[in-house]
Each structure stands twice: as structure tokens, then as C-alpha cells.
Amino acid sequence: MKLGTLHRRNLAMALALACLLALGSTSLPLMAAEDIPALVTDTGWGDTTGSAGPKMHYSFGSWPPDLSTHGWKLQELYDLIFIITGLTFLLTEGLLILFLFQYRARPGHKAVYTHGNMYMEVAWTLIPVVVFVTLGISNAELWARLKDRNLFPKDTFDVQVTARQFEWKIQYPGPDGRFGTDDDPDYIINELYVPYDKPVRVRLTSEDVLHSFFLPELRVKQDAVPGMMSEIWFEATRPANTEIACAELCGLGHYRMKGEVKIRSLEEVEAWIEEELSDY
């Protein structure tokens, strides 16, 4: 008789557990093992040899292929957070389910009378502070190198991207290497040719509203703000065709504000620009 009610509760708990497990298992096949291609060594990232090579990456879902030299580092930071938060998730949700099961109401069972524990409060305040702030600071170097103009690589391939509803205007500096001079070739719409094995420096602005210059496979995102010139850089590792997406709502055509990126050798890119220039 009493067993009956207990049995029902167990059943309910088992159901809850099964739901959580089912939830977790949907993500299991998605934990992708990816090969990270060996990267170019002269990217200024210091010793990359140790980190290059096949490596297990844990994630919910898989990232788009990585064509950038900094992507592996970004993904390493992601993996670190994934492991720490993943363990925290298992610990907290695990304890939650354990407690629900172990301390369910049943005849003869009485709750413990306690108002808390100072030492535990101090411990679970200090440990997260240290862990989270360390995680934050471990991002600071890569972040500065990607976004602080003073730390950008010196010898770069330059291009200017001006966003407007709903297209990307691409401009190259012309033979003198400067923008805004008479020898600039005319702009090209939605077609960005860039070299691999050479850092690309992008000057980014907008004519009308906010847009966001998003290159998923090159791990680049920066808002294009009218009246402001932002700068970012990236370096591609191999020839490929990929996309520019707009990541900031910019009006009814936001979803189709797509451009193409053609990553080619420096010679091919220069020849192509030459050709465009002669057309002009």
C-alpha cells in the first residue's frame, strides 16, 4: 500500500530523469570530432605547433569549417569554457536530481532544520569569482590582438567595405596603397577577393543604417556603423569560396544581404583587381 505511492513517485522521478537524458542525448551525436588543419606558422601567434593537428572539439552542434588562422585559438577558449560550464552543469543538475530523489517526502522522513552554512557560502562565492574572472582574462590577449589597431599585423592586404541596404560595397586602394585617392578602382558589389597566407585588413563603415560584417568561416564579426570607420583583420589559411552575412537587423532585406568571399593566392587577387581596374 505504501509501496504503491512510493512506486509512483519513483516512476515520476525516472520519467524526469529520462527526459533530461533524452535531452542530453540529442546533443551527443553532435559533439563533433573535427580535424583542425595544420596552420601556417608565421601568423605571429607564437608557438602554434603544439596546438595544431587533429584535436577533439566538444560542442553542441558543429561550427562551420574554419578558414582563419585565429579560429583554432578562439575554439580553444570556447572548449575551455565548454568543459568548465559542462562540468558545472553536470554537477548542479546532477545534485538537483539526486536531492529530489533522495529527499522526497515519505512516511517517517523529516526535513533537517538548518538555516545555512557560512563556510559553504564563502566557498561557493569565491570559487566562481576566481574561475569566471580567470576565464575572462584568458580571453583578453586574443581579443586585443584581433580588435586593437595598434596590435594589428604590419604588412597587410587592405580593403574597404562599405555596407548599405542591402549590399556590400568593396573597394581596393589602387596602386598607391591609399584609400580616397584618384587611383582607386571603382567599387565592386558583393564580391570580396582576398588572399590567403597574408593578413587582410578591413576598413569598415556604413552609408545608411547599422549592418554587421559577419564572415562565419573566417570567424569575423564587426558592426558597420555610419559615420565611423571600424577596422578589423583576419588571415585566411587556404583558397576557398565563402560568404559575407549581415548580422545586424538592417531592414526588410536583411536576410538576403549576402556577399561572396573568394579566397585566392595573392597573385590571383592582384591580377583580378588589375582586370577590374582596366575595366574602369
Added chain:
Amino acid sequence: MSTDSHSHGDDHIHPPPSNFLTKYVFSIDHKVIALQFFFAGFAMFIVGGLFALLLRWQLAFPFQEIPLGLGKFFYPNASGNLMPPETYPTLVTLHATVMIFFVIIPLLTGTFGNYLIPLKIGARDMAFPTLNMLSYWVMPPALLMILSSYFVQGGGPGAGWTSYPPLSALPQASTSSGTGQTLWCLAVFLVGCSSIMGGVNYLTTIINLRAPGMTLVRMPLSVWALFITSVLQVLATPVLAAATILLLFDKNLGTSFFLPTGVAVGGQAITQAGGGNPLLFQHLFWFYSHPAVYILILPAMGLVSDIMPTFVRKPIFGYKAMAYSMSAIAGLGFIVWGHHMFQAGINPYMATTFMVSTMVIATPSSVKVFNWLGTLWGGSITFATPMLNCLAFVSMFIIGGLSGVFLAATTIDIFLHDTYYVVAHIHYVVFGGSVFGIFAGVYYWFPKVTGRKMSEFWGKVHFWMSFVAFNGVFFPMHIVGIGGMMRRIADPTVYQHLAPLQDWNVYMTMFAVVLGLSQFIFIANVAISAFRGEPCGKNPWEATTLEWTTTSPPPYYNYEKIPVVYNPPYEFSVPGMEKDYLMQTTPPEAV
């Protein structure tokens, strides 16, 4: 003065109004106002949910007809059944605006704040009953404006709930930035006014009208949470109000606070003088809207902290740590807004600073989670519907909190910013957190409000359907986010890198329909139980706080005699007592 206000009133009980208009419509009774907020909030919950279903349909089956010919009904401006392309940004904008400003804030602070604060501190009403009435009555005009904005010429507001200028300020850039956007600004401004009035009232009430013996550390944690939320509302909302008014000026009066020099739309230079900065709006907006995220979650944390001990039969673990951590969240909440702008073009070292403050604010949230776990530890847990919703709150808030750590990291945010990962994160906090908190609160206090219990069976059906469907909709958003799917795009099939993810979009939409439908069980349960539910006494859950000492429903004046408080709020399973709970009002000699 203070002793006066503490002991006030045993001799002046006001009789309830007899006129229908002053009793139910223009009422100054905090309980009636709470119910007005509840009905308005839930009506808007259905509207916001419909917007969500329409946009989920579009994402799963881009530019295909809605079945059953419903397109004609939902897209009045369209020719035929198809969604016009300018409507998608409007759906996104209105879904978020309605859910945040017209559902969660009115339900949490408007409904629970109004109903519970006076009852839980032993007061007869709010400090300013007329102001309280006004704080509700600015809502209906706002509500009408936001609803009518969907139907105006040019379409409803379509610049996102963030309404970033220049898009939102330039009708040339989007037809939806015309009348629709003006109505959005006015509606949000009015909701802001309601919030400020509510906040001022709650602060004054909690500081001045506590019953004798109700010291600050004897206040239930829901009252603490609403107190801290009110501080946020009073300090942050004026900034939002200013931002929307400046945007309105830019839009309609030719100023250029947010419009830089040289803006041209479609090659046509705009006529405004320029010299403004679009990032200024983002700073102003997020200076409000980040604290607003905590306005959305803190009251729910309070409700859960209140409900959980009742079903664990154990005092809350770390009462003071709970109150301190909520205060810390509120304080730190004012210095983290920049994490919404990492990729907007702010100084990279400023971004690093905001990253560190954001990482720090994760701590008080985790302290709360550990304390809830501590509360469960060693308890005697029964799984009534309010408790199930509390447990959903805690477990979903954990996921929402942890996914936030990824977004807080500036470098990872380069990839994840403005993707569905962010959408997953906010929904785990605001739906998994706040909405389950609201459900828990409704199931728990329904007997107090109506004198009848809600159906446990249908409550559990509603809970399990919502819980499973919720995870089915929002968990895959992490996956498509990692895959690089941008927010607010009307058609994911345009991009080759999103092609492998389209199946997920269909899957999420199916669960969204289930999630939407399961809410009707809840509505039916509320409606039927209010009349047919099992009658209950003063204290059906055997809880300890003050509201359970008065009748269900409470009389107009709440307490015939102002109660005197002797005990902390959650004294369950006190050793040596016959009953397993000790009311806050039980004097020591009666123990």
C-alpha cells in the same frame, strides 16, 4: 512618524467601495490592480505567443503559406495568404516588445508585486493607492498603441525590440520606421512611466508600511526581490524613457542625436543636420535594458525562494546570502551593459572591462543556485505543481546562466554575437526562468486569490507539456547558433553555411506549436478552477508567511487587525514542535 505608520490603522478600516466602477475598474485596491495586470499580461502573452508562432513558421517554411488559410487573418496588409517581406522584422520586434514590456514586467512586478507586497508585510494597501491605480491605467493606452502599430500604414515597428537608429529613426530606410515606430516609442515610454510609478510605490510601501516586528531580515525573499527590482526600475527606466524620447525627436522633429553626418539612404542624403552618434543610443538603451533583464528575473527568483521552502518543509538555505546576492546582481547589473556592444565598435579595452564585470556578475547568480540546491538538501520534498515549476525554474536558469558565460567572453562573442545562441540564452533565462517562475507563482497563490485550488492533474499535464516542448524549441537554438545562424533573418535557406541546419528549424517549429497549445490548458485550468476548484481554507499549503493568516480571498482591508511578527519567514520543521511549520505571527509563548 515611523511608529505612527507602523501601528497605524487598527481603528481606520475603510469600507470597500460599493460602486462597480470604483470596485473593479478604477480601483485603488492593490489586489484588484494586481488582477488587472494579470489579465492584461496574460492576454498579451497570447498575442506575443502568436507572433512567435508566425515567425517560427516563416523560419521553418520560408515564404510558404500558413495552413488553413490563416495568412489572410494574420497578414491583413498582404495580398493573398503570403507574408509580405517587410512583416518579418515587425514580427520579431513585436514578439520581443510584447513579451518583455507587456507580459513579463506586468506579470512579475505588476501582478505579484501588487498582490504580495502589502499582504506579505502586513499592510492594508500600498503607500500610494491612487498612484498605484495610475500605474495600471497608463498600460491600456500603451497596449492599444502597440497592438494597433501592427496594422498601420507601412507596417508595424521593424527595427527590433532594441530599435537601433538609424534604421528606427529613418522612415526612408524602412517603411516600418514610420507611424509604427512612433507608436512603439510612445508605448514603451508609457510602460516605462508605469514601471517608475510602480517602483516608487513599492519602495515607499516596503520601507514604511511593514507590520510591527517585520524587520528587514524577517521579510520574505519575494519582498526582498521586489524591493531590489523596484530600485532598478526607479534608477534605470528614466534612461530608457529619455532614449525613446530622443529617438522620437530624431524620427519626427528633425533632430539628430543619433544620426551622424553624411548618412544617405539609397544614395539620397538625409535632411537632418547630422553630428550625432548611433552608438549613443545603444549605450542609453542597454544602460536600461541590461538592468531590465534583472527586472525580468529577480522577482521570479524571489517567488521561487518563497515557494520552495514550503514544499521542502525546510527553511531557505542561506537567507542572507540570497538577499545579498540579489543586491549584488542589482548593483553589478548597472556596470555590465557594454557586453551587448562588444562587436559594435567600442574601444576594445572597454569591452575587456565589461567582460570582467560580466564574469563577476555570474557569481551572485551561481550563489543563488547553490543555495536553492542547499534548500533541497535534507528536505522532505513533495512534488506539487508549484514545486515542479520552481524546479524547472532552477534547472533551466542553470542552463541559461551557463550559456551566458560563453557570450560574456569577448572573443567567443565575435562568432556568437547576433546568432541564435543569444536567442537560446535569453529564452532559457526569460522563458525557462521568469515564465516558469510566473507559473509557479500562479499555481501557488491562486488559492489565496480565489479561495479555490487549481486542478493538480491539469497543472501537471500543463507543466510536463510546457517543460518538454520548451526544451524542444529552445535547446536546438544553441546548435543552430553554433552553426552560425544569424538572428532576425527571415529566410535561413539563403545562406550555404545554414543549409545543414534547416531540419532543426522545422523541428523547433513543431515544438513551438506544442508549447503554444499547451498554454491553453493553463488558461482553461485558471478559468475553470476559479469557479469549480476545490475550496481551500486560509492556508492550504501550510506555509508560514503573513498572507496565509488572512482569509482566502483576503478582505478589502487585508487584515482586520494588523498582525505582529515574531519569527523569520521560513520556519519549517522546527525541532520540538508538534506542527512542522511556525507561522511568522506565532508569538514565542505559543510555541
